[in-house]
Amino acid sequence: MTAQTLDGAATLRTIKAELAERVAALTARGVTPGLGTVLVGDDPGSHWYVGAKHKDCAELGIASIRRDLPATATQAEVEAVIDELNADPDCTGFIVQQPTGLDEFALLSRVDPDKDVDGLHPTNLGKLVLGEAGPLPCTPVGSIELLRRHGVQIAGAEVVVVGRGLTVGRPLGLLLTRRSENATVTLCHTGTIDLAAHVRHADIVVAAAGVPGIITGDMVKPGAAVLDVGVSRVDGKVTGDVAPDVWDVAGWVSPNPKGVGPMTRAMLLSNIVEIAEQTHPA
């Protein structure tokens, strides 16, 4: 048995086509959405991600506002750029690419919550906990959207999320347990005693540990859906958390690359368009 592919690259193309129509409708009314990015330092991976986001925007007719700062930039300098983008009417929303090597919590907290297209501002994470509407974190929502668009049943599913990080595991647990998703979630982490015992019961496994190959075929229930969210670099190549033998057991697997990564970009674009529509109602 070989698993079906949860193809994030193809799904990104579909979502871009849907969003392009909404951007065109905005542009026809004189509204051009604008995405801002703040990038600190010269990590090649971060540069690639930010470059890809701006290419996506160009394809859709979303304007780009790019602020690249040297690795020597201070907390105060980055905060001044955040203040500038908060005040810029052409900037619909923006992200501060992580990691910055600076006080991340202070930076996240300084972004105008209404421009927080990462959905990571404390106010927006609080809204998620409270069940209030607001921008949602891109990687967790992208993971759910990838499952949904491939017909994987989420309601009633036993989901094991591996990893409790701020950008994936923790918010994903909150999203999946909403009434609208109705999954039963077990959040596993480095303190989990018997990871395999938990994963074995899961209809859906989300591997977001950042440990190459931590999920192996013998841990997975036959037919389960397995999302590979982890990103590590081994010998310069992107490597996920899911071992190759999982494909022989699972019903669906998201490849890595071309799985959840492109979906993160899709949801960023979607958040931008959403904010532009809300702030400029027809």
Ligand SMILES: Nc1nc(=O)c2c([nH]1)NC[C@@H]1CN(c3ccc(C(=O)N[C@@H](CCC(=O)O)C(=O)O)cc3)C=[N+]21
């Ligand atoms: N404030 C902030 N927001 C983020 O959303 C954010 C961040 N910081 N820091 C880093 C992570 C990582 N991330 C990815 C985005 C796209 C791909 C992606 O499209 N990857 C391609 C290519 C991967 C490759 O070949 O390098 C793929 O998976 O097919 C991956 C990872 C967003 N992040």
